[in-house]
Amino acid sequence: MPPNENIARLRLEVLRRExxxxxxxxxxxxxxxxxxxxxxxxxxxxLNLEExxxxxxxxxxxSQRVGSQPLDAFTSVAHTHAMLSLENSFSDxxxxxxxxxxxxxxxxxxxxxxxAEPKLDGLAVELIYQDGILIQAATRGDGRTGExxxxxxxxxxxxxxxxxxxxxxxxxxxxxxxxxxxxFHKLNMQRGADGEPLFANPRNAAAxxxxxxxxxxxxxxxxxxxxxxxxxxxxxxxxSQSELFIYLAxxxxxxxxxxxxxxxxxxVIEHYHFLAQLRPxxxxxxxxxxxxxxxxxxxxxxGNKARSPRWAIASKFPASQATTLLRAVxxxxxxxxxxxxxxxxxxxAIAGVVVSRATLHNEDEIRRKDLRLxxxxxxxxxxxxxxxxxxxxPEKRSGHEIxxxxxxxxxxxxxPVFKKEGEAALRCLNSSCPAQVLRSxxxxxxxAGLDIEGLGKKAIExxxxxxxxxxxxxxxxxxxxxxxxxxxxxxxxxxxxxxAIANSRKTSLARFLAALGIRHIGEVTAELLADHFHTLERxxxxxxxxxxxxxxxxxxxxxxxALYFADPATKELLVQLMAAGFQFTLPPVEQSGPSSLHGATxxxxxSLQLFSRSEAKEKVKAAGGKVASSLTKKVDYLVCGDxxxxxxxxxxxxxxxxxxxxxxxxxxxHS
Ligand code: IVH
Numbered sequence: 001m002p003p004n005e006n007i008a009r010l011r012l013e014v015l016r017r018e019x020x021x022x023x024x025x026x027x028x029x030x031x032x033x034x035x036x037x038x039x040x041x042x043x044x045x046x047l048n049l050e051e052x053x054x055x056x057x058x059x060x061x062x063s064q065r066v067g068s069q070p071l072d073a074f075t076s077v078a079h080t081h082a083m084l085s086l087e088n089s090f091s092d093x094x095x096x097x098x099x100x101x102x103x104x105x106x107x108x109x110x111x112x113x114x115x116a117e118p119k120l121d122g123l124a125v126e127l128i129y130q131d132g133i134l135i136q137a138a139t140r141g142d143g144r145t146g147e148x149x150x151x152x153x154x155x156x157x158x159x160x161x162x163x164x165x166x167x168x169x170x171x172x173x174x175x176x177x178x179x180x181x182x183x184f185h186k187l188n189m190q191r192g193a194d195g196e197p198l199f200a201n202p203r204n205a206a207a208x209x210x211x212x213x214x215x216x217x218x219x220x221x222x223x224x225x226x227x228x229x230x231x232x233x234x235x236x237x238x239x240s241q242s243e244l245f246i247y248l249a250x251x252x253x254x255x256x257x258x259x260x261x262x263x264x265x266x267x268v269i270e271h272y273h274f275l276a277q278l279r280p281x282x283x284x285x286x287x288x289x290x291x292x293x294x295x296x297x298x299x300x301x302x303g304n305k306a307r308s309p310r311w312a313i314a315s316k317f318p319a320s321q322a323t324t325l326l327r328a329v330x331x332x333x334x335x336x337x338x339x340x341x342x343x344x345x346x347x348x349a350i351a352g353v354v355v356s357r358a359t360l361h362n363e364d365e366i367r368r369k370d371l372r373l374x375x376x377x378x379x380x381x382x383x384x385x386x387x388x389x390x391x392x393x394p395e396k397r398s399g400h401e402i403x404x405x406x407x408x409x410x411x412x413x414x415x416p417v418f419k420k421e422g423e424a425a426l427r428c429l430n431s432s433c434p435a436q437v438l439r440s441x442x443x444x445x446x447x448a449g450l451d452i453e454g455l456g457k458k459a460i461e462x463x464x465x466x467x468x469x470x471x472x473x474x475x476x477x478x479x480x481x482x483x484x485x486x487x488x489x490x491x492x493x494x495x496x497x498x499x500a501i502a503n504s505r506k507t508s509l510a511r512f513l514a515a516l517g518i519r520h521i522g523e524v525t526a527e528l529l530a531d532h533f534h535t536l537e538r539x540x541x542x543x544x545x546x547x548x549x550x551x552x553x554x555x556x557x558x559x560x561x562a563l564y565f566a567d568p569a570t571k572e573l574l575v576q577l578m579a580a581g582f583q584f585t586l587p588p589v590e591q592s593g594p595s596s597l598h599g600a601t602x603x604x605x606x607s608l609q610l611f612s613r614s615e616a617k618e619k620v621k622a623a624g625g626k627v628a629s630s631l632t633k634k635v636d637y638l639v640c641g642d643x644x645x646x647x648x649x650x651x652x653x654x655x656x657x658x659x660x661x662x663x664x665x666x667x668x669x670h671s
Contacts, residue, residue, distance in 0.1 A: 015046045018599040019062040027157035028254040060162035067216035074147035077138040081231040086314040099265040114262040115241040116271040119288040122178030129171040132163040151215035158225040164252035172231035183222035193443040195336030227253035233296040288316035320381045324348035335439035336519040339426040358387040362424040372401035449515030450504040454497040476580035509584040598624035606641035623671045639664045
């Protein structure tokens with residue numbers, strides 16, 4: 001029996017508080033206290049309860065993190081305080097000159113102390129909290145007006161939907177949204193596998209992810225956030241930048257670990273050199289250091305210029321660039337047939353890494369940069385991302401350079417290439433092209449597909465090379481004896497892989513669809529399709545119109561799906577896979593797990609009628625809750641029996657939730 005609304009409200013409150021707490025531990029403090037599975041169970045309890053009581057869904061509920069219906073366009077948001085940019089400095093002398101300017105501007109100030117912070121290479125955003133709840137988020141835009149990205153920002157785990165401490169009134173927190181390098185690489189690998197264009201660097205990936213009209217896609221991106229300021233220091237009770245960081249951390253924000261309080265400009269310069277050294281080891285991109293005068297009152301007196309504050313400066317790191325020779329251009333065929341030009345370079349060291357290849361994206365890029373074989377080219381590495389060719393250096397030309405010719409046939413199967421009007425990419429349309437088949441196989445078994453352990457890129461290349469597999473169904477015909485004698489294999493690994501292959505046939509329809517690697521169909525769309533059609537039979541006989549009826553599926557995807565399922569080769573593939581014994585599991589249902597009282601603290605007062613005191617305490621503990629001995633802010637619920645006395649009044653003052661004995665009993669029954 002579902003609980004009544006009051007009980008549901010209380011239970012939702014406990015669940016939300018608990019989920020917020022665990023998200024903070026996980027995303028902000030990097031210190032998870034429960035397993036992902038336990039978190040999911042709590043989360044599903046929340047979803048089920050919210051589904052039964054949709055009127056009780058709040059803006060700060062963790063369920064709001066999954067993204068919402070796509071927007072038609074972003075609306076603009078006027079910043080109450082302009083989001084300024086920073087002036088740049090490039091040397092120790094520039095930093096000393098910065099201090100001299102401060103002294104000139106405020107001659108009565110004898111001494112300046114500073115805070116020196118990494119300059120994060122992401123996207124500046126403003127988060128607006130009203131009475132502790134995140135109500136709006138905006139990009140910087142032109143500094144005065146940005147775009148409303150609230151829906152996307154809510155999906156970022158490191159951004160609190162509700163502050164951890166009470167904060168009355170408005171608070172505008174500023175900081176940087178970014179993607180960590182490791183996550184960026186994973187994302188790009190996945191995009192490569194999905195036949196999507198790669199992001200040039202983590203910054204672009206973060207910007208592209210945040211500026212999605214469909215925030216359900218943003219939710220799938222590994223966005224992260226560091227807070228570094230407030231738009232108006234009068235919104236907080238602290239009086240300096242260094243204190244602000246502690247204040248923001250207490251409110252639940254993630255604060256960068258490499259921030260340093262510097263008593264003087266020499267300490268600032270020292271930290272700059274320290275960060276420059278540390279940079280290659282950091283798990284995220286930084287492009288310099290930001291120096292801020294620590295004291296808010298001094299910041300106020302120094303004020304702003306038109307575009308930047310006088311009290312802060314960015315100290316940039318030298319760019320990671322080098323020039324080298326463009327020796328050749330190779331053409332790679334991707335899974336969906338897209339042909340990508342790759343620059344083959346005379347190897348050159350950039351920021352400690354030898355670079356010999358760089359992506360050239362597509363023909364338009366080559367023409368725009370007027371690149372020629374034999375050219376001296378400027379190469380750039382942002383962090384440790386795929387190197388990029390910035391431009392040719394025409395001054396170094398001898399006259400013997402040769403314009404890059406695009407292929408007229410596929411380099412892997414010699415089928416004439418195809419270029420759709422309005423698209424930059426060249427494509428090979430032969431679905432049995434060996435390069436495409438190899439990439440499809442790699443994708444099918446990869447993490448983005450069925451995640452078959454032991455069947456990574458190298459293994460697939462080897463098995464295709466040995467002619468043991470020619471297509472996806474071929475994977476399911478492999479026998480341990482086929483593998484055991486191969487180089488690098490043995491009886492055990494052969495048995496393990498064949499077992500993993502057999503197990504992979506039990507999967508969800510969504511995962512299976514994602515593994516097929518249909519053009520434009522990634523994990524999110526695969527889920528939409530599985531939720532809508534439930535069976536492969538219904539899905540594979542749907543029309544373009546049927547696909548278009550699904551919210552979140554546009555014309556490009558619908559056409560790609562219809563084309564894919566109409567192809568006789570697809571029909572044959574699906575028949576063979578079903579014959580191999582695929583079975584689709586239903587979406588996961590809620591199982592019993594940790595109770596929803598988990599983490600909540602109770603206190604009892606007055607004389608209880610339904611239980612003895614010790615019985616009541618036992619029940620709370622058995623359901624995963626805690627019992628307090630006195631009334632403090634840590635108490636979530638005060639359970640009142642007869643004659644509750646002074647505790648009741650105090651609980652009302654503290655805003656603690658108050659339960660009657662009956663409500664408590666019902667809560668236990670549903671936990
Ligand atoms: S303070 C007026 N602190 O740098 C103060 N900005 O050119 C400006 N940035 O758009 C912001 N890390 O995206 C500040 N620790 C940091 C920063 C930082 C990166 C970016 C921010 C802003 C740009 C200013």
